[in-house]
Amino acid sequence: MRDVAIVSFAQAPLDQPPGQTETLMLLPTITEALSAVGMTRRDVGFTCSGSADYLTGGTFTFVQMLEAAGAWPPISESHVEMDGAWALYEAWVRLQHGDVDVALVFASGRASLGVSLRETLTFQLDPYYLAPIGADYVSLAALQGQAVLARDARTEKDLAEIVARRHKDAVGNPNAAISGSTTVGELLAADYVVAPLRAHDIGPPVDGAAAVVLVAGDRAREVCERPAWITGIDHRVDPRRAARWSRTR
Amino acid sequence: MPDDVQFMSHHTAVEYKIPEPSRLTIHFGEELAKGRIIGHKCPQCGKVYMPPRGYCPLCVVETTEADEVEVANVGTITTFSVITPLQYQGQEETEDYVQATLLLDGADTTIMVMRMDGIAIADVRMGMRVRAVFPADGRSASDSQSIARGMGLGDAVEHWEPTGEPDLTREQIAEHIL
Numbered sequence: 001m002r003d004v005a006i007v008s009f010a011q012a013p014l015d016q017p018p019g020q021t022e023t024l025m026l027l028p029t030i031t032e033a034l035s036a037v038g039m040t041r042r043d044v045g046f047t048c049s050g051s052a053d054y055l056t057g058g059t060f061t062f063v064q065m066l067e068a069a070g071a072w073p074p075i076s077e078s079h080v081e082m083d084g085a086w087a088l089y090e091a092w093v094r095l096q097h098g099d100v101d102v103a104l105v106f107a108s109g110r111a112s113l114g115v116s117l118r119e120t121l122t123f124q125l126d127p128y129y130l131a132p133i134g135a136d137y138v139s140l141a142a143l144q145g146q147a148v149l150a151r152d153a154r155t156e157k158d159l160a161e162i163v164a165r166r167h168k169d170a171v172g173n174p175n176a177a178i179s180g181s182t183t184v185g186e187l188l189a190a191d192y193v194v195a196p197l198r199a200h201d202i203g204p205p206v207d208g209a210a211a212v213v214l215v216a217g218d219r220a221r222e223v224c225e226r227p228a229w230i231t232g233i234d235h236r237v238d239p240r241r242a243a244r245w246s247r248t249r
Numbered sequence: 250m251p252d253d254v255q256f257m258s259h260h261t262a263v264e265y266k267i268p269e270p271s272r273l274t275i276h277f278g279e280e281l282a283k284g285r286i287i288g289h290k291c292p293q294c295g296k297v298y299m300p301p302r303g304y305c306p307l308c309v310v311e312t313t314e315a316d317e318v319e320v321a322n323v324g325t326i327t328t329f330s331v332i333t334p335l336q337y338q339g340q341e342e343t344e345d346y347v348q349a350t351l352l353l354d355g356a357d358t359t360i361m362v363m364r365m366d367g368i369a370i371a372d373v374r375m376g377m378r379v380r381a382v383f384p385a386d387g388r389s390a391s392d393s394q395s396i397a398r399g400m401g402l403g404d405a406v407e408h409w410e411p412t413g414e415p416d417l418t419r420e421q422i423a424e425h426i427l
Contacts, residue, residue: 017271017272018269018271018272019268019269019270019271019272019274019275020271021271021303023302023304024271024303024304024311027304027309027311028311031309041309054263056265056268057263057265067304067306067309068304068309069309070306070307070309071306072306072307110268112266113265113266113268114263114264114265114266115264115265115266116264119263119264120263120265123261123263127259131261
């Protein structure tokens with residue numbers, strides 16, 4: 001296996017001009033990630049992006065975003081209909097082939113355009129058994145939350161403590177959608193969205209873009225003083241029947 | 250189909266907000282409402298994009314109001330289709346009409362699905378030189394928003410007319426036919 005490292009990361013600022021397109025959120029973000037390690041788009045051997053057309057409701061919207069990557073002359077690229085994490089996994093796999101050393105990974109999404117993110121994401125689930133019962137992503141996460149709390153003998157207070165720490169850590173990060181000082185008591189007093197989850201346990205729908213540069217082998221050390229080496233990575237798909245999902249593994 | 254195959258109806262609806270147009274798109278619409286067609290000229294390669302996108306996809310650089318140029322209201326039909334409307338339920342069109350791809354003078358990008366009202370279908374041809382005629386009293390500011398959202402020039406143009414100039418040759422328009 002080739003050693004692969006993350007050498008650079010960039011994120012589009014949360015504060016964008018009104019109506020900003022994903023392509024224009026991505027363009028400077030990709031440039032920033034590459035420039036940070038002295039690279040341009042010409043240095044990239046493989047490009048992989050992740051996005052979900054369901055978020056904006058536009059078919060093939062991801063094709064336009066490719067213009068932010070610079071696709072002329074033609075480039076070797078791929079896209080996953082999901083998110084940047086999966087795109088990063090594919091780029092890691094591609095780098096294992098040994099013929100290219102540098103991969104660009106990027107992702108974007110405008111979740112704010114859906115009227116109800118819970119409804120929209122339900123369409124990505126099995127249309128026969130899950131979508132008709134309204135098994136949306138929050139409900140499924142709540143089932144998982146209950147299972148994990150039971151398995152580990154933890155309580156909602158433990159969940160709230162995690163949130164309080166995250167809110168505090170986020171203070172001073174201009175790209176954090178939520179930050180500040182909250183107490184466990186305040187958090188537990190909030191209503192459930194779906195028990196045991198409250199609104200603050202669920203990420204808010206935001207618009208954003210991010211880019212990561214992966215470099216394999218010694219080249220990573222050449223471009224970056226402290227490469228973040230990926231020592232383990234995996235990707236799994238749930239079985240189609242929800243009853244067979246393990247929620248605690 | 251075997252008799253025991255059952256069909257299930259699956260009606261779904263997903264709602265989305267119409268995205269608000271970007272400042273650049275709004276500006277493009279406002280200028281169009283005044284009968285002025287603007288584009289952005291890439292500071293690196295010099296190509297002119299109309300409508301302006303805010304970047305050059307070839308050089309991958311952003312373009313701004315500093316790169317704004319005016320594009321002529323005359324241009325060339327590079328290709329076209331004669332649309333015969335199918336009379337499906339809800340169809341409002343009854344007569345044949347032409348949708349053309351146009352390369353306006355000064356632009357390096359074409360605009361597509363432009364309805365060529367004002368020119369007889371039999372006269373439309375590849376390489377034909379045409380001029381956009383805007384409404385004499387302009388369009389309202391609210392119209393400019395819908396114009397901005399449209400394809401190419403949206404509904405801004407009232408009709409088109411032949412300029413009478415000689416047609417461009419196939420070779421001259423070869424790179425803009427798609």
